[in-house]
Amino acid sequence: MDGSALTDxxxxxxxxxxxxxxxxxxxxxxxxxAVVAGLVAGSTALVGFGIDSFIEVTSGAALxxxxxxxxxxxxxxxxxxxxxxxxxxxFLGLAAYLVYESLSDLxxxxxxxxxxPGVALACAALVVMPLxxxxxxxxxxxxxxxxxxxxxxxxEFCAYLSAILLIGLLLNALFGLWWAxxxxxxxxxxxxxxxxxxxxxxxxxxxxx
Numbered sequence: 099m100d101g102s103a104l105t106d107x108x109x110x111x112x113x114x115x116x117x118x119x120x121x122x123x124x125x126x127x128x129x130x131x132a133v134v135a136g137l138v139a140g141s142t143a144l145v146g147f148g149i150d151s152f153i154e155v156t157s158g159a160a161l162x163x164x165x166x167x168x169x170x171x172x173x174x175x176x177x178x179x180x181x182x183x184x185x186x187x188x189f190l191g192l193a194a195y196l197v198y199e200s201l202s203d204l205x206x207x208x209x210x211x212x213x214x215p216g217v218a219l220a221c222a223a224l225v226v227m228p229l230x231x232x233x234x235x236x237x238x239x240x241x242x243x244x245x246x247x248x249x250x251x252x253x254e255f256c257a258y259l260s261a262i263l264l265i266g267l268l269l270n271a272l273f274g275l276w277w278a279x280x281x282x283x284x285x286x287x288x289x290x291x292x293x294x295x296x297x298x299x300x301x302x303x304x305x306x307x
Contacts, residue, residue, distance in 0.1 A: 106240075107240070107241065110237050110240040110241055111165050111241065113233075113237055114161070114165055114234075114237040114238075114241065114243075114246060115162060115165055117230065117233055117234055117237065118158040118159075118161045118162045118165075118249075119158075119162075120230070121154060121155070121157075121158040121230065121234075121249075121253070122155050122158040122159065122162075124226065124230075125151040125152065125154040125155045125158070126151075126152075126155055128148070128151040128219060128223065129148045129149070129151035129152040129155065130148070131148070131215060131219050132144050132145070132147045132148030132151060132216065132219055133145055133148035133149065133152075134148075135148075135213050135215040135216045135219070136148055136213070136216065138211070138213070139210045139211040139212065139213040139216065140208060140209075140210040140211060141210040141211075141213055141216060141267070141279050142196065142199040142200050142203055142210075142279060142280055142283040143200075143262070143263050143266045143267070143279045143280070143282040143283040143286065144210075144213060144216045144263065144267070144279075145199075146192065146195065146196045146199070146283050146286060147220075147259055147260070147263050147286075149192050149195065150192060150256065150259060150286075150290070151256075153185065153188040153189065153192060153252075154249075154252060154253065154256065156184060156185065156188055157181070157184075157185045157188075157248075157249050157252055158249070160177075160180070160181035160184050160185065160245070161181060161245055161246060161249050163177055163181070164177040164178055164181050164243070164245050164246075177245075178243065178244060178245045179300070181245040181248075182244065182245055182248055182297045182298070182300060183297070183298060185248065185249070185252065185294075185297050186293075186294045186295070186296075186297030186298035187294070187298070188294070189290050189291065189293045189294030189297060190291060190294035190295070190298075192290050192294075193287045193288070193290040193291035193294060196283045196284070196286055196287040196290070197284065197287045199280075199283065200280035200281070200283035200284045200287070201280075201284070203279070203280035203283075204277060204280045204281075207276070207277075208276075208280070209270075209276035210270060210276065210279045212267075212270065212271040213267055213271075216263070216267050217264065217267050217268065217271065220260045220261075220263045220264035220267065221260075221264065223256065223257065223260035224257055224260045224261060224264070227253055227254065227256045227257035227260060228254065228257050230253050231250050231251070231253040231254035231256075231257070232250075234246060234247075234249055234250035234253060235247060235250040235251075237250075238250050244300070248296075248297055251293070252293065255289060255293060258289065259286055259289070259290075262282050262285050262286055263282060263286075265278070265282060266278045266279045266281065266282025266283075267279070267282075
């Protein structure tokens with residue numbers, strides 16, 4: 099690499115770090131609000147959404163760790179693989195949790211309470227997540243980082259989860275459809291599981307080619 103290329107890469111690494119710091123801050127807030135609101139309302143979908151936010155915190159921390167050794171090619175590649183593995187296992191764990199809890203709610207006919215904070219949080223995530231994902235993908239492509247592109251994809255599908263969550267919460271709040279919440283959680287589960295499998299198989303690295 100010439101001096102200009104190294105300078106450009108260093109600038110992208112700094113931008114990537116800022117994005118991950120923002121991700122950690124936003125998702126820590128989002129996770130706390132969603133889990134607390136979900137536990138209060140008895141909403142499996144909302145709790146699952148909150149746990150997903152904490153997984154994104156883990157992903158952001160792993161990406162910061164990866165970028166801390168960006169100049170060391172060997173360590174960078176090792177951290178890249180480990181970061182993908184960590185995020186993938188977290189996804190699979192969350193998918194299993196959602197299937198178990200949502201099926202239990204359906205069998206018991208558990209009706210969650212209405213959650214205004216949950217609705218507001220889902221709406222906010224629908225705005226923030228697509229913008230954050232686009233910025234991360236730009237950095238991931240510039241750095242040829244599969245882990246960063248995987249994190250960008252994770253942030254993107256968080257917007258999809260927000261939409262699913264919002265539909266479930268609104269159907270319950272407006273029409274009294276108690277089953278909408280566990281069904282929303284069940285819809286989330288295969289999406290999350292697929293992401294976990296792709297992370298573990300390393301297929302997300304293809305995004306940066």
